[in-house]
Amino acid sequence: MKNSYEPYWPENVIFWGSGATAPLGMQTTFKIGETLFCLSKDHEMSLDERLNRVFPSVNDTIKKQFGALLALLSNQENSERQKAAELLGFSATRVSEIRNLYDWDTLKLVIKRCPQENDQLQLQDVYNLLDMHIQSGNGFYGMDQTFIRPEKLIMARRTLDMLVITFHKIGYQQLLSDAEKKKVYNQYYEFAKILTEFMIEEGLMKEKEFLYSDRNFYLFSYAVVSMNWDPLLLWLIFNAHREMNKSEMKPYIGIPPQPMKLFNDFAHFMAVRKIDSDTPGPWFPMNETAVQRLNDPEYDSRRVRIGKFYFPHGSHGFRQCPNCGKLTFYLGNQWKVDSDDLFPPLILPSLSPRKPRSEEEKKELEEGKYDVVQCTHCGSITELHHTSIVMQTNFKNGNPPFIEEIQRDMKVAIEKAEHLIFAGYSLPSDDFIYRSIFTAKRNIKERGTKCSIIGYLGEVGKDEWLEGDALEEFMKQHPDTSFTNTCQRIIDIFGKENVRGYSAGFPQVFIENGRVNEGKVKEMLWWPSES
Structure with missing residues (x-):
């Protein structure tokens, strides 16, 4: 007689969307559409006026460089492009590379062909129009009867991806410089710390009932499906776990007593670029293989629990190597909740930390490639256009293998929740x-x-x-x-x-009298209440 086999999966799955990070100043897809629409209206306002409207509180350096980049990607007079290149510190070679990758003028033509109502633009409409024609291999005529060639559409789509990432990076930079938003950000971190405490308490309860190598013990009772491309929630949870793992207050379990530590599983064995390091080398987060080995009774170093964290649409920090095809996850250069280089380096010098970790990265930076990140696997250089993100479109292309693997694992987690x-x-x-x-x-x-x-x-x-x-x-x-x-x-x-x-809304769902409340977090996670 065979026993039934029902593997444990988290009871709770959190779909973390853009509405959850909007209070931090991160643009939702609706807001991104508004920003793009305004920036594309070059027949009504000057570029400076448009930039001031969409980025009213952004510092002048970022705005000037952003404007210079748009000018560089447009069919401006050579003298105007030269001024833009000088402002950005780009050589003639770098200007040529950038203009062969991105095309702002073509993207503006595409935006004008999209449905617009009450000065509103849906981001998905832009991607749909681009992807429909890119996949068919056909171009189309713009509103002014200019024919847009298929190869130009590929450059326009690349430009759209670049702008979306840049908008979110600017939003994060603004968050760090705004006292009120930073106060809210700290509340989100308190929320992550309460989740950490819950998973410690849960582990202490479960260790009495299950083997340490059993999924019932080592898997958190919650998983996160991040519908966002930004890594904010993951970063807060990472830091909360790290703080607990290094704390003298961390619990010890078993005989002989071993520290119980918390980590995350990304559903793909990916390499995170080491955060506190002088080299571009990899740090591999936990996965179930490592956890089962560490939790085996033969090992006596520590006991580990992990939480599933899915990026089914990729992340701004995902770089796919153009040589080996493998994934490097960039999460900055310092273990700080308010790390100012959490987002990957971008094309604009003011939005790049410019902290090379190797001779190869230093050489590229000196040539004006401010967005470089070296592949942790083969050492090849990746740039911003190698970012792996799945955008809002009805015309789905094949995803990289690591995205497919994440989505397959996520699908089972959703089914079992x-x-x-x-x-x-x-x-x-x-x-x-x-x-x-x-x-x-x-x-x-x-x-x-x-x-x-x-x-x-x-x-x-x-x-x-x-x-x-x-x-x-x-x-x-x-x-x-x-x-x-x-x-x-x-x-x-x-x-x-x-x-x-x-x-x-957020953060009120876990706030009581201005402070993060443990009872409200518990009420959010468990319905009906486990008590």
Whole structure:
């Protein structure tokens, strides 16, 4: 007689969306569309006016360099391009390289062909138009009857990716220089530290019941699916874990007692570029293979627990080597919560730390390649356009193997979860991949999957969880809002009885009287309450 085999997976899966980081000043996809639309309106305002409108509080150096880059990628007079190159510190060779990679003029033509209503532009529409024609191999005519060649569309798409990454990098730089936003950022870090404490407590409970090499012991009860490209939540959790792992307060378990430490598993054995290091060498985070070895009774150095953290759309820090094809994850040069070089180096000198770790990186920087990161595997140079991110488009190309591997592991985690938390993620109606996964999950799950939706409705938002008839009545009072629409989409899939909503947004969902509250974090994670 064979026993049933049901491997453990986290009960709670958090979908971390752009609405969760909007209070920190990180642009949502809607805001990115607004920014692109404004920057492309060169017939109505000067470039300086447009930059001041979209980046009102950004320092002049960044704005001037950003403007110079756009000028460099446009069909300006040679004298104007020369001035832009001098401002950026680019040689003639570097200017030629940049102009062969990126094309702002073509992107503006594409933007003008996209649907626009009330001065609004949907980022997905831009990607759809680009990808539809790139995949077909055909160009198309712009609004002024200029024919846009297919090879120009590839350069325009590369430019769009570069701008999205730059907008988020600028947002992060602004966060670090704004006292109020930094205060909120510290609250997010307190949230990460409470999650860390919960996983310590959970480990102390589970070690009495399970072997250390058992998934029931070493896997966290929560997993994160980051729908964002920024690494902010991961970075906060990394630092919270590191602080606990190095603390004298870390727990000891077993006989003889060994320290219990917390790490993360990315569902792919990727190399993170060493953070505190003088070389570009790799640091490999934990995965289940390493955890099972470390937790084996024959080893007596430490006991380890890990939490699944998925980047199914890639990350701004993902660089795929053009030579060996392997992935390097860049997370800056210092273990600091407010690290000013957390995001990868960009094309603009003011947005690059310019801290070479090898002769090869130093040589490239001296030639004006401010966005270089050396591959930790083969040593080849990667640049910004080697960033691996999956953008919002209905025309999906094949993803790199590491993205596919992450998505496969994530799909199982979602299927096995008992509680889905939509944290600032609205499940757009055209996001058919995730809607299909959720619908399939509903059909294979014997009992209903619980769903918690965290959105923001401004002053009318309620600092409480609503469910059942109370949630339904609240939705009727606030129709045609992102929060109500998200709730309705989830209700349509999982049923009203399995959905609750919180409409006061982040960080209020875990704040009580101005401080992060352990009880509110627990209420967010576990519904119904485990107590």
